Amino acid sequence: VGWLNLLGAVTELCLLPAQGQEPQALEITGTVEGYYSFNFNRPTGAPGPGGVPVENTLRNFDFADNEFDLSLIEIVLQRPTTDRQVGFRLDLDFGPTTDWVHAGEPTGGETWKHVQQAFITVPLKGGHKLDVGKFVTHHGAEVIESRDNLNYTRSFLFAWAIPYYHTGVRYWRSLNEAQSRYVCLYLYNGWNNVQDNNDEKSLGVMYGTSLGGRSSLILNYTGGGEATAPGPSGLRHLLDTVWTHPANDRVTYVLNVDWVQQKDATAAGSATWYGGAAYAKYALSPHHALAGRLEYFKDADGFATGNTQDLKELTLTYETEHPHTLLTRLELRHDWSNRAVFTDDNGTRTSQTTLLVGWTYSF
Numbered sequence: 616v617g618w619l620n621l622l623g624a625v626t627e628l629c630l631l632p633a634q635g636q637e638p639q640a641l642e643i644t645g646t647v648e649g650y651y652s653f654n655f656n657r658p659t660g661a662p663g664p665g666g667v668p669v670e671n672t673l674r675n676f677d678f679a680d681n682e683f684d685l686s687l688i689e690i691v692l693q694r695p696t697t698d699r700q701v702g703f704r705l706d707l708d709f710g711p712t713t714d715w716v717h718a719g720e721p722t723g724g725e726t727w728k729h730v731q732q733a734f735i736t737v738p739l740k741g742g743h744k745l746d747v748g749k750f751v752t753h754h755g756a757e758v759i760e761s762r763d764n765l766n767y768t769r770s771f772l773f774a775w776a777i778p779y780y781h782t783g784v785r786y787w788r789s790l791n792e793a794q795s796r797y798v799c800l801y802l803y804n805g806w807n808n809v810q811d812n813n814d815e816k817s818l819g820v821m822y823g824t825s826l827g828g829r830s831s832l833i834l835n836y837t838g839g840g841e842a843t844a845p846g847p848s849g850l851r852h853l854l855d856t857v858w859t860h861p862a863n864d865r866v867t868y869v870l871n872v873d874w875v876q877q878k879d880a881t882a883a884g885s886a887t888w889y890g891g892a893a894y895a896k897y898a899l900s901p902h903h904a905l906a907g908r909l910e911y912f913k914d915a916d917g918f919a920t921g922n923t924q925d926l927k928e929l930t931l932t933y934e935t936e937h938p939h940t941l942l943t944r945l946e947l948r949h950d951w952s953n954r955a956v957f958t959d960d961n962g963t964r965t966s967q968t969t970l971l972v973g974w975t976y977s978f
């Protein structure tokens with residue numbers, strides 16, 4: 616009973632009373648993403664994590680060569696949070712993208728792969744917010760949904776350097792009235808796990824700030840013990856920075872740098888992986904744009920990709936948008952490694968080139 620009284624007191628202290636405010640209407644939105652990709656290596660392919668057949672080596676989530684593929688179907692149910700009403704968000708996902716994203720879930724991905732996000736948002740006094748549940752990661756310059764990225768295909772950094780999702784709590788507070796500076800604190804199970812694979816929790820910190828004009832900088836850290844197989848749960852540190860600079864109405868630049876270290880990765884010691892990606896987008900008109908991405912990723916100990924290698928990648932994208940619904944992208948991409956890791960018709964080689972048409976429909 617004492618604990619219940621304490622819980623009641625904390626709730627009253629932190630929450631504004633909800634009287635006089637009706638809950639917000641339930642919003643239903645969603646997206647359907649698909650592509651056709653042609654890989655000039657003519658790869659034979661191999662089964663990947665989550666049972667997903669992978670023909671385009673090291674890619675997320677444009678796995679298939681010479682096929683029309685439905686990559687992701689997502690339905691989002693959301694009740695927006697107000698300053699007094701608790702909100703929630705549920706992202707239901709289907710398709711090979713979500714099979715892959717959940718392939719590392721400790722008890723297998725089947726239970727959780729259709730729930731990309733599920734969290735409640737509790738508004739606290741002073742405009743702070745607390746989220747509880749499963750949410751996509753706060754790291755990186757790209758997201759699982761292609762629509763919200765500058766290119767259709769995902770960077771190596773997105774695919775191999777950082778986690779996809781976390782389960783736990785996050786606390787958000789603004790540091791100034793304009794909300795142009797904020798901090799977010801995270802406490803969660805770790806990398807890509809609803810059910811924890813060890814007894815250690817991970818801590819995350821995000822700091823975001825405007826740099827004047829429309830430029831912004833996000834500094835991100837996550838640290839905690841991550842189980843490695845075989846071996847002990849060595850500490851894993853992830854540092855991640857995203858700089859976004861809209862130079863004018865037409866041109867936007869983005870820079871992303873990641874650095875990760877896993878202690879006790881092998882008997883030999885730590886593993887490190889790091890890299891950087893530079894993006895530019897040029898609007899030709901309100902609904903047509905060109906975008907480019909140049910990237911370097913070093914898997915110094917082969918822990919992230921399974922091979923010790925230096926990866927590079929150049930992507931050129933032309934996009935056309937039918938406002939609010941259909942986004943179509945034509946994309947040419949070339950990947951290099953200093954190792955022969957890319958499959959072809961009878962073996963492997965050190966590079967691959969793909970030509971892709973990607974489309975995303977939003978509702």
Ligand SMILES: [Ca+2]
Nearest residue numbers: 679680681682
């Ligand atoms: Ca195929």
Ligand SMILES: [Ca+2]
Nearest residue numbers: 689706731760
């Ligand atoms: Ca989503």
Ligand SMILES: [Ca+2]
Nearest residue numbers: 804805815816
């Ligand atoms: Ca953990």
